[in-house]
Amino acid sequence: MAEGKPRRATTKKPAGKKKSGGLPTREQILAFLSENPGKTSKREIGRAFGVKGDDRIPLKQMLKAMTEEGLIARDEAKNLRRTDALPPVTVIEITHTDMDGELIARPVSWPGEEPAPLIVVAPDTSRKKRDYDEPPAGVGDRVLARIAKVEDEEEPYPYEAQVIRRIGKGAERILGLYRANKKGKGGRLVPVEKKLRNEYEIAPEDVNGAEEGNLVFAETVPGKKYGLSRARIREVFGDSEDPRSISLIAIHAHGIPDAFPDDVIAEAEAAKHHGLKGRTDLRDIPLITIDPADARDHDDAVWAAPDTDPKNDGGVVAIVAIADVAAYVKPGSPMDREARKRGNSTYFPDRVVPMLPERISNDLCSLVDGEDRACFAVRMVFDRNGNKRGHEFIRGLMRSAASLSYRQVQEAIDGRPDDIAGPLLEPVLKPLWAAYRIIAKAREVRAPLDLDLPEHKIDIGADGRIAGVRIGDKFESMKLIEEFMIQANVCAAEQAEAVRRKVIYRIHDAPSREKLVALAEFLATLNLNFTRGENIRPANFNRVLSQVDGTEHDRIVSDVVLRSQAQAIYSPDNIGHFGLNLRRYAHFTSPIRRYADLTVHRALIAGLGLGKDGQTDDEVAELTEIAEHISMTERRSMIAERDSKDRFIAAFLEARIGAEFTGRIAGVTRFGLFVKLDETGADGFVPISSLGGDFFHHDEIIHALIGQRTRIAYSLGDAVRVRLEEAVPVTGGLRFELLDGGSEAPKGAGRRSRAPSGRSGAKRGKYGKQARGNGSRR
Structure with a gap:
C-alpha cells in the first residue's frame, strides 16, 4: 500500500x-x-x-x-x-520556557481562528548516547513531535509533546520592553504579548544600543534548555512611554505593513486627476458625503429624490457614488500588489495604516466637497414599500455638494441645522431622509440580525495621550448611510452575476449546531426559550433580543448572541449573508480601504464594458487565493485595533490604580472572571485566587463559578464592583479585585463541569497555578 x-x-x-x-x-x-x-x-x-x-x-x-x-x-x-485538536504527529516550534522552566511550544500549522494551543514539551529520556553530540531541543527549535491530549484540566497546557527529532531552527521574533540591569551590563526583555509571561535575558553583546524603557524587536537565541531564555535585540523603536508607541506595538506585533515601498509612492505621486472623458457628468447632482466627524477618508456619497415616473407612485430614486479607485490602481501594478498585500486599512485611535498611499486615499480618491472627482456610481429605483425595482451602474465625474458629519445631519433633521447643513436641509437632506424611511420598510420585512452593542470611543488629546473614553455616538443618520451602502453592495453582487463575472462575495454562514445548542442552554438559565430548527433565521435571535431589551440581561444576551455567530469572510463561492438575511452581497462601497471592493469594481467595469482597467484573467484565476488572504488581513486588523484600544485604556487607567469601578462579568473561566467596566468598556481579569477561601466549580452551561461551600455564584452578565489592582499599558492587561457581586447559585448548579476549577486563595505562584498558561483574553 x-x-x-x-x-x-x-x-x-x-x-x-x-x-x-x-x-x-x-x-x-x-x-x-x-x-x-x-x-x-x-x-x-x-x-x-x-x-x-x-x-x-x-x-x-x-x-x-x-x-x-x-x-x-x-x-x-x-x-x-x-481544528480543535492537533494531529497525533506534527511539527511544533518551541517558543519559550514557563515559570517552572518547562519548554513550551506552538504548532507551526494552525488554521483555526482562535489562538493556537500551547504545548508542553516532555523531557526526552529516550535519547541514545550517540545523540548527545547534538544539543537537546531548546527555545527557537522546530521539532517533529508526537502529540498527546492532556486530560487533566488542572494542568495548564492542553497538549504534551514528545520530541521525535529536530528538523530546523525557527527563532521567534518578540516585541517587548527593554529593562536594563541596575548592576552590570545587559538586561531583560518583557514581552508585550500577554501569553508570553516570561522575561528574556539580554546579554551585553545583544543589547544593540537599546536603553531602559525602549520598545524593541528581539529574536530568541536557541539552545538554552533551562532557566531564563535568551534573546537578542534586532531593532529599537524608541521610548515605550511615548503614547505614539501604543499603536506601534500593535502594528509590529501583528505584522501589519506600515511603510510603502519607493515604487508604490512614485506611482501614486505620478497619478493625475481624471476628467470627464468617457464618463457621465454627475456634477449637477448634489451628492453629499456623510461620515464621522474625525473621518480620515471620504469615499462614498449619496443623493435621493422622489421618482418622477408615474408608474412608480410614491417611489424614490437614490444614487450611491463611490470613489473610482480602479481608475488609479491598475491590476498588477506596484500599488495594486501593495494594496493586495495589506488587504485593508487598519484604524487605531491615533493613526491609520492605509491600504493605499495618501496621494490616492486622501487626495485623488477622496470625495472632497467642491472638487471634481472620478466616481463609480449606482442609480437605484425603489417602490413605495422599499422594494428595489431596478438599478444602473455609471462611471462618472461628480462634485460633492458638502462633507457633513453624522451629527450635523442628525441635528439638521431634528430642527437644529448649522450654517453648512442649513441650506441643504430642504433640497438635499429631507429628500434623502424620506428615501431612507421608504427603503427601511423593506429592511424591516427582511429582518436582519438586530444587534445594538455599545462601542467605546477613545479621544486622543493634542499631545497624543488619551484624553478620555466615552460611549460612541449613535445617530439615525448612521443607519441611513448603512442602509444605502447595503443596497449598493447588493446591486453589485446582482450585477456581477447578471454579466457573468466572478467576484469575491462577502459571505456569512449560519451559526453552527454546536453554538446554537450552547446558546439555547444559556438562555434557558434565564428562562428564555430559543427555537433552533433546521431553518434558523436572524428573526429567531431578534425575538430573544427584543424580550430582554431594557432589562438587566440585555447586554449579556446581546454579547452571547454575537459570540454564537459565524465569522463573516470573503469568498468567490456565494452562500449568502446570514446576518443581513441577503442571498447576494459583495463589498462595493469602500475601495479606498478594502481590497475586496476594488476587485468588485474591476469585475463590474469589465462586465459592463466601462473601460480597459477592469478585471483581468489573472485576477479571476486568483480570486480564491485573494479572498483567503484578505479574510486573514481583516482578522489581523481587527485584533490589532482591539489590542491597541486595550493598551490605550490601560495607559489611561494606570493613574487610577486603587480606584473602584462598576462593571459586568463578561467571561467565566476555570481560572477566574473577566470583567468589563461600565465607564470605559475596559476588560480586566479577576483571578480565582482572589475570590475568597472557597472551592469553586466552573459550570459551563450557565457560565458561572460556583462556590462549593458558600454556594455563591459568579455568573456571566452579573453586575459587580471591582478595584483596579494593576494596569500594564505595554500589554493592555488589567487586574481587578472583586469587591461586591455574585448571587446564590441555582439548585443543581456547579456540578456540570468535567473538573473543579480550584481552591480560591491557594498559594500557587504570582497569579495562581490555575491561571498559568491562560494567556490572552482573546
Whole structure:
C-alpha cells in the first residue's frame, strides 16, 4: 500500500444513523474525525458513511463549508482533521520556557481562528548516547513531535509533546520592553504579548544600543534548555512611554505593513486627476458625503429624490457614488500588489495604516466637497414599500455638494441645522431622509440580525495621550448611510452575476449546531426559550433580543448572541449573508480601504464594458487565493485595533490604580472572571485566587463559578464592583479585585463541569497555578 493512503481496516466505522438523503450530519463527521485521527481523506469519509453517486457533490460542499467555518482543516496531503485538536504527529516550534522552566511550544500549522494551543514539551529520556553530540531541543527549535491530549484540566497546557527529532531552527521574533540591569551590563526583555509571561535575558553583546524603557524587536537565541531564555535585540523603536508607541506595538506585533515601498509612492505621486472623458457628468447632482466627524477618508456619497415616473407612485430614486479607485490602481501594478498585500486599512485611535498611499486615499480618491472627482456610481429605483425595482451602474465625474458629519445631519433633521447643513436641509437632506424611511420598510420585512452593542470611543488629546473614553455616538443618520451602502453592495453582487463575472462575495454562514445548542442552554438559565430548527433565521435571535431589551440581561444576551455567530469572510463561492438575511452581497462601497471592493469594481467595469482597467484573467484565476488572504488581513486588523484600544485604556487607567469601578462579568473561566467596566468598556481579569477561601466549580452551561461551600455564584452578565489592582499599558492587561457581586447559585448548579476549577486563595505562584498558561483574553 502506498505511503499516506488510509488503511480501511484500521478506520473506525461511524456510530449512529445517517441523515436522510445519504449524507452524514456535521456532528457525525466531527465525531468520525475524532475517532480516526491522522490520515482521513474526503474519500475515506465518503466511504465510511456510504456516500455514493449524486451525494458526493453535496458532501464535498459540506466539507468545504465546515473548513471555511473553521470546524475542520486540511493538511498538505489533503487529509482532514478537527481544528480543535492537533494531529497525533506534527511539527511544533518551541517558543519559550514557563515559570517552572518547562519548554513550551506552538504548532507551526494552525488554521483555526482562535489562538493556537500551547504545548508542553516532555523531557526526552529516550535519547541514545550517540545523540548527545547534538544539543537537546531548546527555545527557537522546530521539532517533529508526537502529540498527546492532556486530560487533566488542572494542568495548564492542553497538549504534551514528545520530541521525535529536530528538523530546523525557527527563532521567534518578540516585541517587548527593554529593562536594563541596575548592576552590570545587559538586561531583560518583557514581552508585550500577554501569553508570553516570561522575561528574556539580554546579554551585553545583544543589547544593540537599546536603553531602559525602549520598545524593541528581539529574536530568541536557541539552545538554552533551562532557566531564563535568551534573546537578542534586532531593532529599537524608541521610548515605550511615548503614547505614539501604543499603536506601534500593535502594528509590529501583528505584522501589519506600515511603510510603502519607493515604487508604490512614485506611482501614486505620478497619478493625475481624471476628467470627464468617457464618463457621465454627475456634477449637477448634489451628492453629499456623510461620515464621522474625525473621518480620515471620504469615499462614498449619496443623493435621493422622489421618482418622477408615474408608474412608480410614491417611489424614490437614490444614487450611491463611490470613489473610482480602479481608475488609479491598475491590476498588477506596484500599488495594486501593495494594496493586495495589506488587504485593508487598519484604524487605531491615533493613526491609520492605509491600504493605499495618501496621494490616492486622501487626495485623488477622496470625495472632497467642491472638487471634481472620478466616481463609480449606482442609480437605484425603489417602490413605495422599499422594494428595489431596478438599478444602473455609471462611471462618472461628480462634485460633492458638502462633507457633513453624522451629527450635523442628525441635528439638521431634528430642527437644529448649522450654517453648512442649513441650506441643504430642504433640497438635499429631507429628500434623502424620506428615501431612507421608504427603503427601511423593506429592511424591516427582511429582518436582519438586530444587534445594538455599545462601542467605546477613545479621544486622543493634542499631545497624543488619551484624553478620555466615552460611549460612541449613535445617530439615525448612521443607519441611513448603512442602509444605502447595503443596497449598493447588493446591486453589485446582482450585477456581477447578471454579466457573468466572478467576484469575491462577502459571505456569512449560519451559526453552527454546536453554538446554537450552547446558546439555547444559556438562555434557558434565564428562562428564555430559543427555537433552533433546521431553518434558523436572524428573526429567531431578534425575538430573544427584543424580550430582554431594557432589562438587566440585555447586554449579556446581546454579547452571547454575537459570540454564537459565524465569522463573516470573503469568498468567490456565494452562500449568502446570514446576518443581513441577503442571498447576494459583495463589498462595493469602500475601495479606498478594502481590497475586496476594488476587485468588485474591476469585475463590474469589465462586465459592463466601462473601460480597459477592469478585471483581468489573472485576477479571476486568483480570486480564491485573494479572498483567503484578505479574510486573514481583516482578522489581523481587527485584533490589532482591539489590542491597541486595550493598551490605550490601560495607559489611561494606570493613574487610577486603587480606584473602584462598576462593571459586568463578561467571561467565566476555570481560572477566574473577566470583567468589563461600565465607564470605559475596559476588560480586566479577576483571578480565582482572589475570590475568597472557597472551592469553586466552573459550570459551563450557565457560565458561572460556583462556590462549593458558600454556594455563591459568579455568573456571566452579573453586575459587580471591582478595584483596579494593576494596569500594564505595554500589554493592555488589567487586574481587578472583586469587591461586591455574585448571587446564590441555582439548585443543581456547579456540578456540570468535567473538573473543579480550584481552591480560591491557594498559594500557587504570582497569579495562581490555575491561571498559568491562560494567556490572552482573546
